[in-house]
Amino acid sequence: xxxLYKVEGKEFSKDSVxxxxxxxxxxxxxxxVAFSALQSAIFSASHGGDAGDGSLPGAGLxxxxxxxxxxxxxxxxxxxxxKVCSSKSLISVLQWSPNGEQLLLGYVGGRVEIWQPRNQxxxxxxxxxxxxxxxxxxxxxxxxxNGKGVIFNALKKDHTYYAEKFERVExxxxxxSGFGGVASEGxxxxxSSGLLxxxxxPAIQKTSAAGGAADGPAHEVVELTPALHSIGISxxxxxxxxxxxxxSGALSIAFSCGWQQQLVQCFKVSLSLEGELGLExxxxxxxxxxxxxxxxxxxxxRISHLKWTRIANEDVIFIAYACPDGAGSQLEQWxxxxxxxxxxxxxxxxxGANNKPNEFVQSESWEQVGKVQxxxxxxxxxxxxxxxxTPDFCQVYAILHDNSVQVLEPxxxxxxxxxxxxxxxxxxxxIKFVSGDLTPSSQMLLIFDSHAQLYAMQAPxxxxxxxxxxxxxxxxxxxxxxxxxxxxNLGNLEAxxxxxxxxxxxxxxxxxxxxxxxxxxxxxxxxxxxxxEFDNLIILHAIxxxxxxxxxxxxxxxxxxxxxxxxxxxxxxxxxxxxxVMLNLDAKDFTVEPVMLQSLQQLIxxxxxxxxxxxxxxxxxxMKTKLSGKRPSYDISRDIVAISSLRELLVMIRIWGxxxxxxxxxxxxxxxxxDVLVILFRLLTRLAQNPAEPDEMLLDxxxxxxxxxxxxxxxxxxxxxxLSAQGFAAVKSGQLQFTSLEEPTCLQDMETEExxxxxxxxxxxxxxxxxxxxxxxxxxxxxxxxxxxxxxxxAKTSALKAWxxxxxxxxxxxxxxxxx
Numbered sequence: 001x002x003x004l005y006k007v008e009g010k011e012f013s014k015d016s017v018x019x020x021x022x023x024x025x026x027x028x029x030x031x032x033v034a035f036s037a038l039q040s041a042i043f044s045a046s047h048g049g050d051a052g053d054g055s056l057p058g059a060g061l062x063x064x065x066x067x068x069x070x071x072x073x074x075x076x077x078x079x080x081x082x083k084v085c086s087s088k089s090l091i092s093v094l095q096w097s098p099n100g101e102q103l104l105l106g107y108v109g110g111r112v113e114i115w116q117p118r119n120q121x122x123x124x125x126x127x128x129x130x131x132x133x134x135x136x137x138x139x140x141x142x143x144x145x146n147g148k149g150v151i152f153n154a155l156k157k158d159h160t161y162y163a164e165k166f167e168r169v170e171x172x173x174x175x176x177s178g179f180g181g182v183a184s185e186g187x188x189x190x191x192s193s194g195l196l197x198x199x200x201x202p203a204i205q206k207t208s209a210a211g212g213a214a215d216g217p218a219h220e221v222v223e224l225t226p227a228l229h230s231i232g233i234s235x236x237x238x239x240x241x242x243x244x245x246x247x248s249g250a251l252s253i254a255f256s257c258g259w260q261q262q263l264v265q266c267f268k269v270s271l272s273l274e275g276e277l278g279l280e281x282x283x284x285x286x287x288x289x290x291x292x293x294x295x296x297x298x299x300x301x302r303i304s305h306l307k308w309t310r311i312a313n314e315d316v317i318f319i320a321y322a323c324p325d326g327a328g329s330q331l332e333q334w335x336x337x338x339x340x341x342x343x344x345x346x347x348x349x350x351x352g353a354n355n356k357p358n359e360f361v362q363s364e365s366w367e368q369v370g371k372v373q374x375x376x377x378x379x380x381x382x383x384x385x386x387x388x389x390t391p392d393f394c395q396v397y398a399i400l401h402d403n404s405v406q407v408l409e410p411x412x413x414x415x416x417x418x419x420x421x422x423x424x425x426x427x428x429x430x431i432k433f434v435s436g437d438l439t440p441s442s443q444m445l446l447i448f449d450s451h452a453q454l455y456a457m458q459a460p461x462x463x464x465x466x467x468x469x470x471x472x473x474x475x476x477x478x479x480x481x482x483x484x485x486x487x488x489n490l491g492n493l494e495a496x497x498x499x500x501x502x503x504x505x506x507x508x509x510x511x512x513x514x515x516x517x518x519x520x521x522x523x524x525x526x527x528x529x530x531x532x533e534f535d536n537l538i539i540l541h542a543i544x545x546x547x548x549x550x551x552x553x554x555x556x557x558x559x560x561x562x563x564x565x566x567x568x569x570x571x572x573x574x575x576x577x578x579x580x581v582m583l584n585l586d587a588k589d590f591t592v593e594p595v596m597l598q599s600l601q602q603l604i605x606x607x608x609x610x611x612x613x614x615x616x617x618x619x620x621x622x623m624k625t626k627l628s629g630k631r632p633s634y635d636i637s638r639d640i641v642a643i644s645s646l647r648e649l650l651v652m653i654r655i656w657g658x659x660x661x662x663x664x665x666x667x668x669x670x671x672x673x674x675d676v677l678v679i680l681f682r683l684l685t686r687l688a689q690n691p692a693e694p695d696e697m698l699l700d701x702x703x704x705x706x707x708x709x710x711x712x713x714x715x716x717x718x719x720x721x722x723l724s725a726q727g728f729a730a731v732k733s734g735q736l737q738f739t740s741l742e743e744p745t746c747l748q749d750m751e752t753e754e755x756x757x758x759x760x761x762x763x764x765x766x767x768x769x770x771x772x773x774x775x776x777x778x779x780x781x782x783x784x785x786x787x788x789x790x791x792x793x794x795a796k797t798s799a800l801k802a803w804x805x806x807x808x809x810x811x812x813x814x815x816x817x818x819x820x
Contacts, residue, residue: 003421004444004487005722005736007078007454022379022434023448024091028100029440030813031075031481032122034084035454036091036105037066038470070094070105070115072122075439075446076483076721077455079738082123084115093141097185100481102128104187106138112189112226114201118219119789120808122815123783131199131224136172136191139238140253144200144271145245146183147174153389157470160506162515166471166477173249176271176283186283188251188269189226190243190340194235196285197226197270231267236260242308242317252290254308256318261302263608264293264319266366293317293334293366301325303305307381309522311410311736312391317366320378325549327377331398333370333413336742339363370413376402379433382557383410384442386474397445397459399436405445405457421455422445436777439484441471458488467508468492469499476504476518481813483723483782486525490728497633513812516541521813523634524530528812531725532634532713535783536610537642539764543603543643546803547652550596564648565587571647574689580683590652594660599797601663604656607649607768608665609712610636611680616711619685619699643688650681668710676709715762718749718785763788765807775820782814 025035068091073081093106104510105113110133118126149169161166165455174183241255273282307321315336340360348357382397396408403421438449449456468489475482527534551563657664726747761770764785776789795801
């Protein structure tokens with residue numbers, strides 16, 4: 001297994017992290033890593049966090065001298081981390097919500113907080129909800145399961161259709177169902193004294209908090225009252241526990257008590273809403289005891305870890321023991337088996353209405369199926385996060401205190417591989433691994449040591465070829481982030497993107513429409529690594545849908561097709577003159593209020609700028625292809641969908657120009673009698689006839705464009721990330737080493753062109769120049785795309801508001817980053 005990179009932490013000195021307490025970590029579905037660290041409250045101002053007053057001169061000081069801090073970082077920019085919050089209390093639980101939008105923090109003392117990024121900005125977090133279970137220590141927490149799941153089956157990689165490749169988990173039910181069986185959102189907590197607490201998140205306040213907190217400084221924090229219930233008949237001190245959702249919708253909980261080391265108790269906890277529908281309903285918790293695990297003589301060993309998970313529809317518990325006198329550790333796998341037990345004839349009786357005797361009764365028992373001895377004490381266990389169809393595609397990762405990782409096969413517990421990181425020595429100051437987590441597609445294992453330094457290693461999941469392609473399609477279907485898959489397949493992205501596009505076009509039209517946004521986001525990330533412009537197609541698609549949504553048929557009675565459909569039919573005839581096309585259309589169908597048209601002028605300008613740039617670059621692109629003999633995997637001038645979309649928009653702009661001349665695009669021309677829209681439409685029509693091989697006459701006309709008018713330069717966003725051409729070269733060269741909060745020079749894009757407005761920042765969404773130093777902007781942390789902060793305040797017309805509402809997230813799937 002390959003070690004990908006290590007991030008050295010300057011902030012977390014050897015005195016600042018408590019040696020006896022773990023650094024907690026968790027990876028979200030959007031590949032954002034959250035981690036907690038205990039450190040003195042003195043730190044650099046670059047974090048933008050709260051400065052405390054405690055300092056920590058030595059590791060032996062009490063808890064009050066230090067604060068718990070929670071940070072987040074992206075796996076493609078691991079050197080840059082952002083502060084979520086600080087607290088005087090010791091943090092004990094760190095958990096992401098299933099969609100990766102909310103972060104749950106549980107503290108010693110009973111306080112639970114749910115944080116959310118404000119305005120989808122990764123470096124600006126707000127507290128949304130909190131609840132308190134007084135005088136209790138939270139030791140485990142879980143968000144409600146939404147009842148959705150997709151099975152990953154590598155044997156189906158040769159199937160064409162997504163519906164056959166990726167089966168949905170049919171039996172899985174939500175943890176809590178609301179009205180109409182809709183999954184509710186909320187959390188279940190377990191405290192160290194065996195008390196269960198649960199609360200659901202209010203849906204109305206959730207939407208208002210997400211939208212209302214966007215711009216204003218005031219933000220209302222909602223206090224929630226949890227429902228409480230004892231997990232067993234009596235309560236006792238819980239040392240280790242694990243919680244996982246089961247298919248029935250209940251939560252499976254396993255725990256071991258301090259006074260009863262040889263017993264691992266298992267419970268099933270189900271939630272329901274009680275009370276009259278429409279009136280005040282309250283949450284009810286029901287806890288049932290399940291078959292427990294009775295361990296043999298421990299001989300001085302003690303349980304150090306419990307992990308309950310599901311592997312290929314089977315309940316599995318991993319139990320780790322710490323051996324006495326530091327003699328390493330042991331890891332056991334127990335599987336729940338269900339058997340039919342025969343019943344004695346005297347006890348069978350009549351089995352209900354049909355009077356059949358009960359000859360068999362189902363019984364459950366835990367069986368130990370595998371056991372392995374590990375050379376060092378265990379720091380953490382991680383199991384493949386994908387819902388796999390067979391145990392062959394699942395692996396168990398044992399992270400050890402001697403800074404090594406062992407990959408084990410489930411059931412047999414056979415060692416598959418062993419990776420040793422920096423050896424534990426006195427010179428290293430006793431730095432040792434403390435926790436780890438897998439990315440959502442289980443391709444990378446991220447590990448933190450006792451000084452909160454991050455290590456990333458490749459976790460090879462599948463032995464068969466073609467797994468990268470299948471995982472990318474799995475990410476399109478589930479909506480998970482695919483950055484980890486791309487990082488490990490940087491070498492063969494060209495073949496992957498070709499195969500991905502080819503298979504996507506074979507899907508039925510309704511499937512293509514449903515997954516189109518996910519597909520475009522994934523493809524834009526791949527094309528960015530290959531230094532190809534794909535983002536223009538996404539913005540063009542968004543503008544096209546926005547403009548077409550403004551069209552209304554003039555006569556509703558006689559319309560079987562909408563104005564946009566009629567326009568597409570007329571354009572299929574390949575008429576080269578835009579005014580002739582206009583004469584064949586009903587102008588009333590394209591009537592829009594003049595005020596609204598004027599507000600869309602910047603978007604209209606963007607469309608014509610794109611068409612102009614595309615045609616201007618066409619002769620150069622054709623020459624490059626002829627000389628190199630190799631075509632780029634994506635070029636917008638060869639994309640018939642993009643060319644058709646541009647032609648449709650140019651006709652609409654021509655009609656709208658008659659309604660309001662203020663909305664037309666503006667250019668600096670060499671001669672006054674040049675009509676830009678007519679020329680662009682004529683050239684695009686000729687290009688649409690044969691985009692693969694444009695004729696010489698067309699190329700000559702395209703090369704004359706720069707003589708007729710000033711062509712605006714396209715804006716380039718080149719952020720420093722691992723998902724770039726420089727990142728590919730760096731990853732290929734071997735293990736990378738980064739320093740926290742320092743941008744690596746080896747990944748920076750050195751190619752700078754002298755262009756008009758070179759020092760100016762351009763808003764990619766509204767196509768406005770913002771000047772050299774705008775006060776508040778949002779920049780995408782992954783692709784560098786810029787968005788104005790107060791866009792919703794600027795928007796005066798409904799069309800512009802609808803346009804800005806499309807950009808709550810960046811099109812590439814990354815979080816925004818507030819830049820002041």
